Amino acid sequence: MGLDKDLITEIKNGDRNGFELVIITFQQPIFVYCYRMLSNMQEAEDAVQEVFLKIYEKINNYKEDISFSAWVYKIAYNHCVNQIRRRKLLSFIPLHNFIEQIEDENNNSDKILEFEFTNELNEALSILSMEDRSIVIFRVIEDKSYEEIGLILNRNAVLVRKRYERAKKKLGEHLKERGGSGNNEKIAII
Amino acid sequence: MVIMKRLLSFEDMENGLKDSYLPMIDVKSGVMNRINNDNNKKAAWSFKRITLSMVIISIMLIFTTFGVYAAINGWQLKNKKGDIVYSLENMTYEKYIEWNQGTVEENRLYNLLNTGEALLIADLKNPEYVLQYMEKPEKIFDISRVKEKAGQDMENIIKIPDGYKFRYAEFRYETKEPDKESREKAIEAAVKKGERYVKIPLIENNTLKSFMMIYNKQLGNHRIEVFKKYFPLIDGPLRGYAYDPENKIEKIVVGDREVLYQDKNKIQTIDFADIIDGKLVNYYIIGFEGIPKDVLINAVKEIY
Numbered sequence: 001m002g003l004d005k006d007l008i009t010e011i012k013n014g015d016r017n018g019f020e021l022v023i024i025t026f027q028q029p030i031f032v033y034c035y036r037m038l039s040n041m042q043e044a045e046d047a048v049q050e051v052f053l054k055i056y057e058k059i060n061n062y063k064e065d066i067s068f069s070a071w072v073y074k075i076a077y078n079h080c081v082n083q084i085r086r087r088k089l090l091s092f093i094p095l096h097n098f099i100e101q102i103e104d105e106n107n108n109s110d111k112i113l114e115f116e117f118t119n120e121l122n123e124a125l126s127i128l129s130m131e132d133r134s135i136v137i138f139r140v141i142e143d144k145s146y147e148e149i150g151l152i153l154n155r156n157a158v159l160v161r162k163r164y165e166r167a168k169k170k171l172g173e174h175l176k177e178r179g180g181s182g183n184n185e186k187i188a189i190i
Numbered sequence: 191m192v193i194m195k196r197l198l199s200f201e202d203m204e205n206g207l208k209d210s211y212l213p214m215i216d217v218k219s220g221v222m223n224r225i226n227n228d229n230n231k232k233a234a235w236s237f238k239r240i241t242l243s244m245v246i247i248s249i250m251l252i253f254t255t256f257g258v259y260a261a262i263n264g265w266q267l268k269n270k271k272g273d274i275v276y277s278l279e280n281m282t283y284e285k286y287i288e289w290n291q292g293t294v295e296e297n298r299l300y301n302l303l304n305t306g307e308a309l310l311i312a313d314l315k316n317p318e319y320v321l322q323y324m325e326k327p328e329k330i331f332d333i334s335r336v337k338e339k340a341g342q343d344m345e346n347i348i349k350i351p352d353g354y355k356f357r358y359a360e361f362r363y364e365t366k367e368p369d370k371e372s373r374e375k376a377i378e379a380a381v382k383k384g385e386r387y388v389k390i391p392l393i394e395n396n397t398l399k400s401f402m403m404i405y406n407k408q409l410g411n412h413r414i415e416v417f418k419k420y421f422p423l424i425d426g427p428l429r430g431y432a433y434d435p436e437n438k439i440e441k442i443v444v445g446d447r448e449v450l451y452q453d454k455n456k457i458q459t460i461d462f463a464d465i466i467d468g469k470l471v472n473y474y475i476i477g478f479e480g481i482p483k484d485v486l487i488n489a490v491k492e493i494y
Contacts, residue, residue, distance in 0.1 A: 016225065023218045031215050036207070045215055052221045121206050123358070127329070129301050140207050172200040 008068055012060055019059075023052055026069075029142065030076050036137045037080040037130070039122040047083060051076045070151045073138070077152060081130050127174055132167040139164055264432065265439065269464050270446040274427045276463040276472070278450065281433040300324055302387060308365050310373065310390040314380060321373070321390070327360040327402075340401065346466055347401065347420045351493045354405045354416065362399045364423075365392035398422050407489070412481040414489050417474040424470045428463050444490045451483070458486050464494070 011018040030051055035044035054075050062071050125133050131153060138144040138152065146157040146164070153160065267276035299311050299322055306328035312319040330336050333350075336359045340348055350356050367373070373390055380388035401420040406413060421428070432439060440451045449462040458477040463470060473493065477486045 016222065019225070020218055020222060023221055027215060027217055032212055035212060041213075045217065048215065049217045049221055049224075052217065053224060056221075056225055121203065123329075123331075124203055127305050137207070140204050168200050171203060175198055175200065175203065 005064065008059070008062065012062075019056060022055065022072075026072055027052070030072065032141060033073065033076055033134075033137055034080055036122070036125060036141070037077075037133060038083060039126065043083065047076070047079055051079050054079065066151045067148070070148050073142075073152045077134055080134075084130060124171055124175060127170065128167055132163055132170075135160055135164050136167050136171070265441050265450055266427075267441070267448040267450065267462055269448075273465065275465060275470065276428050276430070276450075276461075278430045278432050278439070278461075281431040296322055296324070299387075300326065302389075305329065308363075308392040308394055310367065310388075310392060312377075312388050313386065314377075314388055315386055321388070323365075323367075323392070325362060325365070325392075327362050329358045329360055331358045333359075336403070343467075344401070344420075347418070347469075347471065348403065350403075350405050353492065354407045357404045357406060359404070360402045362401070363394045364397040364399050365394050367392060409481075409485065412485065413478045414481065414486070415476045415478070416489075416493055417476075418493075419472045419474070420466075421470045421472070428470055428472055442487070444487050447490065447494070449490060451486075453483070458483065460486055460490055462490070 007015075007018050007021065011022065027048055031044055031048045034047040034051070035041060038044050038047060051072075055072060058075070062068065066074075125136065128136065134153065135149055138149045139146075144152075146160045149155075149164075150157040150160045155163075264277065264279040266274050266278075269275045299313065302311065303309060303324055303326040305326050308325040309323075310321040311324050312321045330339065333348075333356045336356075337345075337348060339361060340359075348359075368376075368390060376390045377388050400422075403418045403420075404415065405418075406415045438452055442449055442451050444460075447462060447464070449460050452459045452461070458481055460475045461473070463472045465471070473490075475486060475489055475493070477489075
């Protein structure tokens, strides 16, 4: 997912049409990332808007020592971290576990099932620290290299790899323990 | 019938994250409208104001015991026997700011904890470091394990109302701090190793400090989430603080029960407490997606 360097220069010079292309290119992946970080559909969509406004405001600060994509994700990461911290200030209630329902007027069984599954994914991710959660999301969903993740998070690639392995293990153990002690191996909706 | 395998391994999770459905969004016009707005600066300022006001109308609850009851500026809830079970005080703006500033550092440290850990923790790079007490309770997702862990005495507390689905539970236990000498040794060791944080495990015992169960219910397009918190060691009413300059918190009566109702944006909440088996229990019910007030009120009747 890359954008032409000239396009970035044009945006820096005030080309708003060029910036629309940035939005079109990144809005869905940034939404997926924010949703997995925030576990809330509405907050994730709001976060995407805020992230693009920040990108627009700060685009003159962008330097080509990292890819534009990594820079965009860095802004999204910082925004989500701030959002989660702000949420923690609101209440001791664990808001990060509120899962938005799948938006559909027809609440059919497939939707319920999808909701359950999404719920489980988010709950599992929530046992990780914000940084480790990001590493897993970048690695699994975005298929990013350790080097690129390191650039986004200001970490050494070796450390990122180690933390990814550790998060994988932690999640594996958590899922095994939770699944192993449960009564049902499968969710069945009739 | 649709059958989907449950998450049992990291590989299941990988597949789930890659394959799960999320709706497509389009924020282009929303973002561009905000950028193109001639009064962009003013709009940005207004947005910050709105965000801030959303923050400050939220209730912050700090549960402590109430030794001697005193008249308060806020709200008080009584149970049907007429006992004061819940007291929510108005917080001043200064106190709110002070509280927020304190919690920023605490939240940063909290994120360093693993699930199930109870620690004294400090950032040694902070020249004025203070050891903070932190705990991140273990979540238990299996109701049979919750029953086993809680024991028979807690049967009434654990009971899930009909139509609601159990999600998970959290147990917190009383802890004891290690002695001064052990604490100092742990700090010295962390300094010697050049570590940024000192983490001193707390000694846990088996005395339950609090217990929380989370369950929910889907109602068409709405969802209700219930947080039921049990405080076996608290003697007297629960005490909380709220900063609510817009006065959106409302005391209402549901059946023979006094509750606090709050409506903020798309989230509505009802908060109340009672005594079950001689112990304090706090219910915090949250409605999502603009749930009608009467539906949420009805939930109070259902869950109690």
